[in-house]
Amino acid sequence: MRRKPFPWHITVFLAPAVVIYTVFMIYPMFASLKFSLYQTVEGGRQLFVGLGNYARLLSDPIWSEPFWNAFWNNVVFFVIHMTLQNPIGLFLAVLLAANIRGAWIYRTIIFTPTILSVVLIGFAWKLILSPTWGIWFPLLDRLGLGDNEVAIALLGHESSALITLSLISVWQNIGIPMMLFLAALIRIPHELIEAAQVDGAGSWRIFWRIQFPLIVPTVGIVAILTFIGNFNAFDLIYATQGALAGPDFATDIMGTFFFRTFFGFQLRPGDPNMGATVAGMMLLIILVGVLVYLYGWQRRMEEVQF
Amino acid sequence: MPHRGVRFLRVAGIHAVLLAYSALVLFPILLVFMNSFKDQMAIFGEPLKPPTPATFSVDGYRTLFEIASFQHYFLNSLIVTAVSLVLIVLLGAMAGWALAEYAFKLNTFMAIYLALGIMVPIRLGTVGILRLMADWQLVNTLTALILVYTAMGLPLSVFILSRFFAQLPPDFKDAARIDGASEYRIFTLVLPLVRPALGTVAAISMIPVWNDLWFPLILAPSEETKTIVLGAQVFLGQFLNDWQAVLAALSLAMIPAVILYMLFSKQLIRGLTAGAVK
Numbered sequence: 001m002r003r004k005p006f007p008w009h010i011t012v013f014l015a016p017a018v019v020i021y022t023v024f025m026i027y028p029m030f031a032s033l034k035f036s037l038y039q040t041v042e043g044g045r046q047l048f049v050g051l052g053n054y055a056r057l058l059s060d061p062i063w064s065e066p067f068w069n070a071f072w073n074n075v076v077f078f079v080i081h082m083t084l085q086n087p088i089g090l091f092l093a094v095l096l097a098a099n100i101r102g103a104w105i106y107r108t109i110i111f112t113p114t115i116l117s118v119v120l121i122g123f124a125w126k127l128i129l130s131p132t133w134g135i136w137f138p139l140l141d142r143l144g145l146g147d148n149e150v151a152i153a154l155l156g157h158e159s160s161a162l163i164t165l166s167l168i169s170v171w172q173n174i175g176i177p178m179m180l181f182l183a184a185l186i187r188i189p190h191e192l193i194e195a196a197q198v199d200g201a202g203s204w205r206i207f208w209r210i211q212f213p214l215i216v217p218t219v220g221i222v223a224i225l226t227f228i229g230n231f232n233a234f235d236l237i238y239a240t241q242g243a244l245a246g247p248d249f250a251t252d253i254m255g256t257f258f259f260r261t262f263f264g265f266q267l268r269p270g271d272p273n274m275g276a277t278v279a280g281m282m283l284l285i286i287l288v289g290v291l292v293y294l295y296g297w298q299r300r301m302e303e304v305q306f
Numbered sequence: 307m308p309h310r311g312v313r314f315l316r317v318a319g320i321h322a323v324l325l326a327y328s329a330l331v332l333f334p335i336l337l338v339f340m341n342s343f344k345d346q347m348a349i350f351g352e353p354l355k356p357p358t359p360a361t362f363s364v365d366g367y368r369t370l371f372e373i374a375s376f377q378h379y380f381l382n383s384l385i386v387t388a389v390s391l392v393l394i395v396l397l398g399a400m401a402g403w404a405l406a407e408y409a410f411k412l413n414t415f416m417a418i419y420l421a422l423g424i425m426v427p428i429r430l431g432t433v434g435i436l437r438l439m440a441d442w443q444l445v446n447t448l449t450a451l452i453l454v455y456t457a458m459g460l461p462l463s464v465f466i467l468s469r470f471f472a473q474l475p476p477d478f479k480d481a482a483r484i485d486g487a488s489e490y491r492i493f494t495l496v497l498p499l500v501r502p503a504l505g506t507v508a509a510i511s512m513i514p515v516w517n518d519l520w521f522p523l524i525l526a527p528s529e530e531t532k533t534i535v536l537g538a539q540v541f542l543g544q545f546l547n548d549w550q551a552v553l554a555a556l557s558l559a560m561i562p563a564v565i566l567y568m569l570f571s572k573q574l575i576r577g578l579t580a581g582a583v584k
Contacts, residue, residue: 009489017401024457028434117517232427276433
């Protein structure tokens with residue numbers, strides 16, 4: 001019997017995508033990880049140092065201070081997204097799913113900032129919050145905050161800049177959780193909700209007893225997407241506060257710290273090895289998040305479902 | 307069923323909340339756009355008022371066209387986005403088809419291997435990408451951006467399209483096979499059947515490519531290869547004090563994205579929904 005011919009067509013279909021993906025995504029990722037295990041010594045030679053760079057990043061104060069600062073700022077950034085962006089996005093989705101006229105118009109408008117470049121959004125808000133323009137001074141006066149230094153320049157103070165930027169990011173990205181929740185809510189069979197209404201259940205009860213339990217899987221997806229997006233963020237801080245993530249690194253997050261380490265800033269030259277090390281730590285943080293999601297959350301979901 | 311009056315109040319309340327939130331969304335965008343057509347005095351004197359014949363001015367736009375080559379940046383963005391999208395959709399469809407249609411030894415492995423890229427951000431490989439591009443002398447070329455964005459977009463594209471291909475009824479393909487059509491011919495026959503999915507993938511892949519700042523900044527910062535986002539970012543930093551020019555630059559950079567959004571919002575929303583299904 002003749003052997004089956006080698007399935008060339010499968011190779012032809014798969015190869016272009018696999019090659020581009022491997023060469024420009026997977027290979028650089030591993031090259032970067034490998035690079036984080038070396039140090040550049042005199043003459044440009046690469047010296048293997050094992051996990052030495054990671055140890056330096058976590059213990060040498062020159063590195064560990066900015067690292068933990070960026071890490072905790074990033075945690076704050078993430079917590080604000082989880083406590084504001086996702087619940088408000090869910091709330092808007094519930095309203096949009098309530099079968100009112102013109103819902104698609106609201107949906108289109110609320111999603112608009114999400115499709116715009118972070119650079120433009122960040123800069124537009126920077127202008128609006130700028131004390132030079134003073135566009136919201138009348139509002140501050142009415143709130144009795146007209147003389148409050150922090151309120152006048154929210155992006156200029158260590159105590160308020162990070163929170164303000166997080167809120168701008170929430171404002172911009174709320175469309176994503178809203179759409180994902182909306183997609184899940186629409187899939188709930190109408191009869192379920194109508195039956196509950198006939199039984200006299202109010203909107204609040206219907207939400208907690210029917211809608212929310214059925215969209216819990218989406219809550220997990222939104223959470224992990226928020227986590228990955230937040231710990232990979234860069235553009236907003238860079239566009240509004242520059243690579244130095246001012247004032248005094250108060251808005252520095254992992255992305256801007258990575259950029260500065262890699263490319264250098266002011267008088268400090270860039271260090272590609274340490275840059276790769278920071279990227280390695282970011283990868284580790286994101287992988288931990290993904291594993292928690294896959295094993296902690298999704299497995300439990302399956303147990304509940306079956 | 308709730309009482310009619312209660313129902314009316316409920317609907318009115320929902321509209322009120324959604325209207326208020328829509329206003330919060332539109333206010334900053336309209337404010338920037340409106341003030342970009344005013345003179346410097348009016349921008350600062352009456353920021354909340356629309357331009358009147360007395361305060362109307364397009365000086366900002368004039369500065370923009372004289373100094374920055376925004377047309378050129380725009381063209382760069384257009385080339386990078388269009389070529390990347392064609393590659394993401396076409397190569398993604400080919401790979402998605404292979405994974406959905408053929409049973410072969412490495413099928414599951416390949417599906418998981420490609421899906422890794424959905425979860426892991428490509429930015430974390432930047433150090434490796436920059437060295438690779440430098441070795442191949444691709445730094446400061448649009449090709450570098452196109453290759454990186456294609457690699458970035460493929461995982462989700464393959465994932466979504468393979469699910470769509472898997473849902474196609476087998477009769478059609480079997481009939482074509484009996485007629486002696488080659489596997490390549492069958493692919494060209496089924497491709498039109500998933501056209502909505504192709505549009506969807508294009509729409510959701512477009513936003514991160516068009517709006518990216520990171521890779522243009524790192525791989526292609528030269529004047530000739532600047533994309534519109536990087537061009538706007540640099541311009542905004544340099545002309546910080548020329549408010550008319552800054553507002554004009556912001557408006558001009560936002561408009562193409564908003565137009566694209568209006569054209570593709572249907573596909574985009576379908577894409578977000580499809581991507582969310584597990």
